[in-house]
Amino acid sequence: MNYNKKTVYDADVKGKKVLVRCDFNVPQDKKTGEITSDKRIVAALPTLKYLLEQGAAVIACSHLGKPVATFDGYVKKQVEKGRNEADITREEWEKSLKKLTLAPVARRLSELLGQEVIFAADTIGPDAQAKAAALQPGQIMLLENLRFDKGETKNSPDFAKALADMAEVFVSDAFGTVHRAHASTAGVAAFLPAYSGLLVQKELSIMGKALDNPVRPFVAVLGGAKVSDKINVINNLLEKADTIIIGGGMAYTFKKAQGFEVGQSLLEADRIDYAKDMIAKAEAKGVKFLLPVDNYCAAEFSADAEPVLVEGDIPAELMGMDIGPKTVEIFSAAVKGAGTIVWNGPMGVFEFDKFANGTKAMAKALAESGAVTIVGGGDSASAVEKLGFADKITHISTGGGASLEFLEGKELPGVACLLDA
Numbered sequence: 019m020n021y022n023k024k025t026v027y028d029a030d031v032k033g034k035k036v037l038v039r040c041d042f043n044v045p046q047d048k049k050t051g052e053i054t055s056d057k058r059i060v061a062a063l064p065t066l067k068y069l070l071e072q073g074a075a076v077i078a079c080s081h082l083g084k085p086v087a088t089f090d091g092y093v094k095k096q097v098e099k100g101r102n103e104a105d106i107t108r109e110e111w112e113k114s115l116k117k118l119t120l121a122p123v124a125r126r127l128s129e130l131l132g133q134e135v136i137f138a139a140d141t142i143g144p145d146a147q148a149k150a151a152a153l154q155p156g157q158i159m160l161l162e163n164l165r166f167d168k169g170e171t172k173n174s175p176d177f178a179k180a181l182a183d184m185a186e187v188f189v190s191d192a193f194g195t196v197h198r199a200h201a202s203t204a205g206v207a208a209f210l211p212a213y214s215g216l217l218v219q220k221e222l223s224i225m226g227k228a229l230d231n232p233v234r235p236f237v238a239v240l241g242g243a244k245v246s247d248k249i250n251v252i253n254n255l256l257e258k259a260d261t262i263i264i265g266g267g268m269a270y271t272f273k274k275a276q277g278f279e280v281g282q283s284l285l286e287a288d289r290i291d292y293a294k295d296m297i298a299k300a301e302a303k304g305v306k307f308l309l310p311v312d313n314y315c316a317a318e319f320s321a322d323a324e325p326v327l328v329e330g331d332i333p334a335e336l337m338g339m340d341i342g343p344k345t346v347e348i349f350s351a352a353v354k355g356a357g358t359i360v361w362n363g364p365m366g367v368f369e370f371d372k373f374a375n376g377t378k379a380m381a382k383a384l385a386e387s388g389a390v391t392i393v394g395g396g397d398s399a400s401a402v403e404k405l406g407f408a409d410k411i412t413h414i415s416t417g418g419g420a421s422l423e424f425l426e427g428k429e430l431p432g433v434a435c436l437l438d439a
């Protein structure tokens with residue numbers, strides 16, 4: 019996969035209409051619809067400001083949540099949830115869409131930019147078309163939620179072309195969706211010259227370098243619930259890393275593969291052979307493969323459970339919930355001399371305070387390592403932020419799924435479609 023892509027800085031945008039795919043998929047209060055964190059809108063500002071300063075007319079677009087674009091689709095989904103088809107009304111569906119309008123994002127973006135953000139009431143409809151046609155250099159508009167049109171997630175060429183027809187240049191700045199081949203993330207690039215925005219550019223340069231040409235030793239720290247979610251990540255990193263550290267729920271399948279008892283811990287029995295193979299492969303390749311040697315366990319999966327420190331075999335009635343102090347010491351030491359560290363997935367059930375210590379200790383070890391540190395999105399990113407180490411990490415990825423697929427070495431459709439540098 020080529021990560022070396024042309025950026026907005028390479029694009030001639032003066033006086034041109036530029037379609038910018040942003041990630042405005044902001045969290046909202048379920049009842050009031052109020053935006054509870056504007057972090058993603060703030061993160062989009064550098065690219066948008068740059069384009070406006072260059073005299074572009076900016077057409078921003080994004081998805082928000084998971085609206086169901088057709089009434090039939092909505093009915094199907096509700097029936098799958100166990101509801102009676104006769105109870106489901108068109109009105110209710112329309113209400114569900116209204117909740118996911120991007121209008122509040124347009125207002126917040128306008129406050130942050132200090133200029134008007136023209137809001138289009140549709141995506142490629144008459145309102146969007148008219149407003150895009152009238153848009154002047156230095157002005158910015160935002161289209162309505164792209165997923166209100168079923169062509170978006172289906173990557174319909176017609177929908178992509180209609181989006182593209184409003185503009186002359188495409189800028190991709192929503193890293194969180196580059197692993198998806200949707201109309202606004204990949205499809206439009208068939209019709210417009212496509213450049214990376216500054217957010218995507220940063221992700222590609224830091225993560226791309228870490229994977230292709232890391233400062234060594236290169237240490238990968240993997241955790242989280244399931245081995246099965248991270249198989250491709252482990253496969254890919256075994257080819258690149260010097261050390262692989264495994265914590266979290268997924269560690270117990272590996273411990274079982276080593277012949278230890280794991281009690282009630284998370285275990286994927288159908289992955290034990292895979293785990294054995296990986297341990298053997300790491301050994302053959304000279305990759306250090308580190309697993310927990312002690313664990314804080316609990317008798318039940320609960321925030322109030324009393325942590326019990328266990329070394330070696332875990333008794334039948336207990337489950338591993340966090341890595342223990344000896345493990346923290348070993349993992350921290352492995353991280354200490356690293357040149358590059360990539361971290362994806364918590365070391366334990368960090369949502370429960372009593373079992374957050376291992377994750378906290380790893381966050382601290384990364385922060386103090388002096389290495390290039392990259393934290394994948396999702397849970398590990400929120401752990402680092404929650405624990406207050408965010409500003410000591412080189413890069414926290416903005417895309418959970420996208421950064422995982424990046425680590426898998428997969429081709430990302432929203433990146434592959436951009437012009438090569």
Ligand code: AMP
Binds near residue numbers: 268369
């Ligand atoms: P993932 O989405 O795969 O990164 O997994 C994150 C989830 O894994 C978090 O919600 C953690 O609570 C959970 N997790 C981490 N360690 C354990 C464990 N030992 N047992 C059960 N769940 C765990």
